[in-house]
Amino acid sequence: MTRIFVPRDAAALALGSDEVAVALAPHATIVRTGSRGLFWLEPMIEVETPAGRIAYGPVEASDIPGLLAAGLLDGAAHPKRLGPPEQIPFLARQTRLTFARCGVVDPLSLEDYRAHGGIKGLERAIEVGPVGILDEVTRSGLRGRGGAGFPTGIKWKTTADAASDRKYIVCNADEGDSGTYADRMLMEGDPFVLIEGMAINGIAVGATKGYVYTRSEYPHAVAAFDAALAVARAAGVLGSSVLGSRYTFDIEQRVGAGAYICGEETSLLESLEGRRGQVRAKPPLPAHKGLFQRPTVVNNLITLASIPVIMSEGAQAYHDFGMGRSRGTMPIQLAGNLRFAGLFEAGFGVTLGELVNDIGGGTRSGRPVRAVQVGGPLGAYFPPALFDTQFDYEAFAARGGLMGHGGVVVFDETVDLAKQARFAMEFAAIESCGKCTPCRIGSVRGQEVMDKIIAGQAVEANITLLRDLCETMKFGSLCALGGFIPLPVLSALTHFPEDFLPPVHRAAA
Amino acid sequence: MPAYEPWTEVRGTEIIAAHADQEGATLPILHALQETFGYVAPEAVPLVAARLNLSRAEVHGIVTFYHEFRRHPPGRHVLRLCRAEACQSVGAEALGVHICERLGIDWHGTSADGNVTLEPVYCLGLCATGPAALLDGKPLGRLDADRLDAALERAPLERTFLERTR
Numbered sequence: 001m002t003r004i005f006v007p008r009d010a011a012a013l014a015l016g017s018d019e020v021a022v023a024l025a026p027h028a029t030i031v032r033t034g035s036r037g038l039f040w041l042e043p044m045i046e047v048e049t050p051a052g053r054i055a056y057g058p059v060e061a062s063d064i065p066g067l068l069a070a071g072l073l074d075g076a077a078h079p080k081r082l083g084p085p086e087q088i089p090f091l092a093r094q095t096r097l098t099f100a101r102c103g104v105v106d107p108l109s110l111e112d113y114r115a116h117g118g119i120k121g122l123e124r125a126i127e128v129g130p131v132g133i134l135d136e137v138t139r140s141g142l143r144g145r146g147g148a149g150f151p152t153g154i155k156w157k158t159t160a161d162a163a164s165d166r167k168y169i170v171c172n173a174d175e176g177d178s179g180t181y182a183d184r185m186l187m188e189g190d191p192f193v194l195i196e197g198m199a200i201n202g203i204a205v206g207a208t209k210g211y212v213y214t215r216s217e218y219p220h221a222v223a224a225f226d227a228a229l230a231v232a233r234a235a236g237v238l239g240s241s242v243l244g245s246r247y248t249f250d251i252e253q254r255v256g257a258g259a260y261i262c263g264e265e266t267s268l269l270e271s272l273e274g275r276r277g278q279v280r281a282k283p284p285l286p287a288h289k290g291l292f293q294r295p296t297v298v299n300n301l302i303t304l305a306s307i308p309v310i311m312s313e314g315a316q317a318y319h320d321f322g323m324g325r326s327r328g329t330m331p332i333q334l335a336g337n338l339r340f341a342g343l344f345e346a347g348f349g350v351t352l353g354e355l356v357n358d359i360g361g362g363t364r365s366g367r368p369v370r371a372v373q374v375g376g377p378l379g380a381y382f383p384p385a386l387f388d389t390q391f392d393y394e395a396f397a398a399r400g401g402l403m404g405h406g407g408v409v410v411f412d413e414t415v416d417l418a419k420q421a422r423f424a425m426e427f428a429a430i431e432s433c434g435k436c437t438p439c440r441i442g443s444v445r446g447q448e449v450m451d452k453i454i455a456g457q458a459v460e461a462n463i464t465l466l467r468d469l470c471e472t473m474k475f476g477s478l479c480a481l482g483g484f485i486p487l488p489v490l491s492a493l494t495h496f497p498e499d500f501l502p503p504v505h506r507a508a509a
Numbered sequence: 510m511p512a513y514e515p516w517t518e519v520r521g522t523e524i525i526a527a528h529a530d531q532e533g534a535t536l537p538i539l540h541a542l543q544e545t546f547g548y549v550a551p552e553a554v555p556l557v558a559a560r561l562n563l564s565r566a567e568v569h570g571i572v573t574f575y576h577e578f579r580r581h582p583p584g585r586h587v588l589r590l591c592r593a594e595a596c597q598s599v600g601a602e603a604l605g606v607h608i609c610e611r612l613g614i615d616w617h618g619t620s621a622d623g624n625v626t627l628e629p630v631y632c633l634g635l636c637a638t639g640p641a642a643l644l645d646g647k648p649l650g651r652l653d654a655d656r657l658d659a660a661l662e663r664a665p666l667e668r669t670f671l672e673r674t675r
Contacts, residue, residue, distance in 0.1 A: 011638045014650030039637035178593030181634035216540075216577050217589075217633050219646050257536060258577030260631060274535030274561070276574040292532065334637065336598035341637035364599065373594055377631075407636065411598045423597070427631065430576075 002073045003048040004028040007103065009035030009188050010220040011181070017043035019061035027068060034189015036103035037343030038090055046085060049075040055082040090340055090359065095321060097309045097329050098302060099182075099345045102189035108227055110235050113192045119237070121311030125200040126245045133204040134160060137307065139315035141327030146172060146263075146300030147375060147404040148480075149326075149393040155297060158287035160205040162295035167207035169198050170272065170291060170298045173214040173221075174256050174263040177376025179335040179407030183301040185343060187214070187221035190305075191228035192237075195251060197304035199242055200311055202249040205297055210251040212301075213268050216258055225253055260377075260431040264479050265298040267433055278433045279479045300405070302331060321347035326392040336373075336409035337363045346391075353387030356410055367412035371420075371496065375404025377427050378484035380491035381417060400491060402484065417496035422450035424488040428481060439482025442473040446489065456502035463493065463500060513547035513582070520545065521553050529560050535571055539578055548579035583626040584619040586664045589643040592629045595636035600653070604640050605629075607654045625661060 006012075006021040012035050020043050021030050028047075038044060044057030054075035056067065063080065070078040082088055096102075105112040113119065125133050138153025159167060171194065175183040186194060198210045214222050229251055232238045240248050254272055256262050262271045266280035269291050290296025306328065310318045318328045326348035332355060334341045339361035344350075356362070356372055363369055371381045380401030382389065389399050396403040411420075425446035432439045449466050453459055470486035477483040493500055514520060524545055528538045538557055542549050549572050558568045572578050590608065592601055605616075612620040612627060619626040635641035638650035644660055652660075 010633070010648045011635050011650060014635055014638055014641060014648035042638070175634060176632060178632045179595045179636045180632075181636055184634035217630055217643075219643070220648070221634075254533070254536065255540060256577075257540070257575035258630070259575050271536065272533050274533035274571070275567075276571055336595040336636065336639070338637070377594060407595075409595045409598055409636070415598065420594070420597075423594070427593075431631075433574075 001027075001029045003031055005031045005033045005046040005048070005053070007035045007043060007045075008032040008220075009042075009103075009185060010218070011035060011039055012042045012044075013220065015042050015058070016060055020045065020059055020064065023061040023064040028073060031106050033105065034102045034107055035185060036085060036091060037099070037185060038088065038340075039342045040340050041082065041088075044082070044085075047072060047075050051075065052084055055085040055088070056080045057082055090342065090344070093359065094345050095329050095347055096345050097318070097321075098193070098306050099186070099190070099331055099343060100309070101193065102185055102343075105190065107189055107191055107224060108231055110192065110231055110237070113190075117312065118192055118308065119196060119243075121308030122196045122199055122237070122243060124311050125203055126243060126247065130160060130204050130206065133200060133311065136311060136315045137204070140310045140318040141315075141322070141325070142303065142306055142310060142318070143326065143393065144300055145302035145306070145330070145405065147402060149403075152299065152303055155287055155299070156201065156204050158285070159207075159295045159297045162288055164295050166209070166292075166294045167205055168291040168294055168296040169201045169205070169207045169210035170265075170268065170296055171198060171210065171212040171301050171304055172263060172265065172268055172298060173212050173218075173301045174268060175215060175218075175301070175405065176260040176263045177378075177405050177407050179373065179376060179409035180333050180405045181335070182331040182333055182343060182406065184218050184221045186301065186305055187218070188224045191225045192232065193305045193308055194225070194301060195228060195232045195237060197307035198251055199238065199247075199249045200307050201297055201299070201304060203242070203247045205295075207297070208248045208250070210249065211272055211291070212251060212253045213256060213262070213272060214253055215256045215262075222253065222255055229253065259433075260427075261433040261479075261481055264481065267479070268298065269296070276433070278435045281478060302405070323347070323349035323390065323392055324394060326394070330391060330403075330406050332391060332406045332408060334360045334408050334410075337365055337412050338410045339364050348390070348392050350391050351387060352382065352389045352391070352408070353384070355391070355408060356387065360408075360410065363410060363412040365412045365414075367414065369410055370413045370415050371411045371417060373409045373411070373420075373488065374407065375402040376407055377424060378402065378480060378487060379404050379407075380487045381420060381495060382491070383495045385495075400494075401487060417492040417499040418450065418454050421489045421492040421500075422447060422454060424485055425450055428485040432481060436476070436478040436482060438473045438476035439478070439485075442469055442477075442482060443485065445469060446473075446485075453500055456504070459500065459502050466493070514545055516546050516550040516552060518552065518556070521550065521556055525553070525556055525560050534561060535563075535568070536575075539572060539575075543578060547582050551580065584623050586624060586645050586661070587626045587628060588661070589628045589630040589633070591631070591633050591635070591639065591641045593632040593636075595632070596639035596641055599639045601640040604652060604654060604657065608657060611658065625664075
């Protein structure tokens, strides 16, 4: 029977891909995959034909009889026929290194994974050993994809050099920033790439145990990754002899419980150890004293998933992409009120304007774009006047923002930036771990001050107070939650001052 | 329907014991309790504390720190509606107002007929297909009032995601 690929990514499920798979099952062999990340076309199905795969989308279960009648199984013409997926402009413009297999392969088939270039990085890592791996990762220029942008090679070397009876690799899959879903997509669509990346990391630093800390809001990713772990263990990719080598490495998945702060690395470690996710003061760095006081590499999921391609294709091939000190590719996640929202992996350097207007096609609502928040709830709101900002760690920082985990949330002209600023404070108040005063108290006070501003009470004096409060939070907080919540607040105030005017003046502005 | 068991000390103790012998066992235990009973019963707190050699206050502190753990049994269905920025940009706030009015409850509340518990969630990673929600673990995307109402109407007939995958 003809093979048809139907995504099982949570976003595709949310749009009815299970129902599509059920409707197709009597007529074809169904292979469930991850998503290609073209979400306005989901559920997007692909039919295997002698001429390659042909995509159709967005497909609903009710479309199936008509599609079959039109010759779906031969890849025939139909209003929903999209042609070869690789030729869809949104996909054709990308450089997919980390996401090369996502949406293409059966996520739980190790044969598929190998056939598409997987495992080669791990084989090479075993061959070159710890020193060779550290050298390769350092030369690739890879920096932490969670947002802080710390050079991965240096982090690994610090842990490799620390003497200890036990060391750990911890993968931060607590992807809490709104507008981000790259971790989720990979766990559901290509989980072996994370397993391979972590195993390489373990060999590099001398760790034999890895933990993946996944957020509980991702039940499908949790299930998919646990299933992949079982396959990898059975095949000897994990275990006492990784691929038959002298290296031991195994991975266990742990699930968070709805606390945003646990995406902060020390808070994540506390949570893994079974406590409240309260931030630890640094030093000591986790690289020296992390999980259970042992040297620990804590890396973002995308950082670890970028490792296999660096090892298989070489540091230089990876380093050749990007700009300045931001090397390689970044999986950018286009989200919110956008016509063509989806995953766009590209070398660093693409501008915000290209992403929003050109690639993203403007708003889904059809109204003009008014603001874009990049980097999650702690990221700045940018107006179209800053759309020349390039995707690069330093370029975003220079404009008073942050790139974060690469989420881009687009808002149309109906957005009220004073309300968004208030939400930032409200969110910090809900999610503050409570350890330090500037964040715990400041976020609550910030919410109150914003309420007064929105109500038009002593606006000028309260804005002065708000700026002062933000200053205290920025410099006095223990971690990035309190430290960066001033970014969305102050950027809203700076770039959209008219939204903070008293109601009577606002209509005139 | 989520087939939650009623709380019993015997079952609770059994579940705690099954997960206690691992590093950092607290969260796995609390998750297992909630999966079985639908919430973390107050009666479970001293049992967890005794098994893990922690104080009751510490365990209480952990249960209340994490938003996900419930301390009361939920309704027959749990709707977790996203309230984060990406969903806000496509109308999640208005959708939240609508559903609160329809169910006659506020966030974290359970409808008077015991059918639906409404919980806020800050991001489900469905940010390109918002407004998004999880209804008994089943993802829903591009929601509007009509689609959400329809999903809730259908809910009593459908089995939950967790049940189907077991």
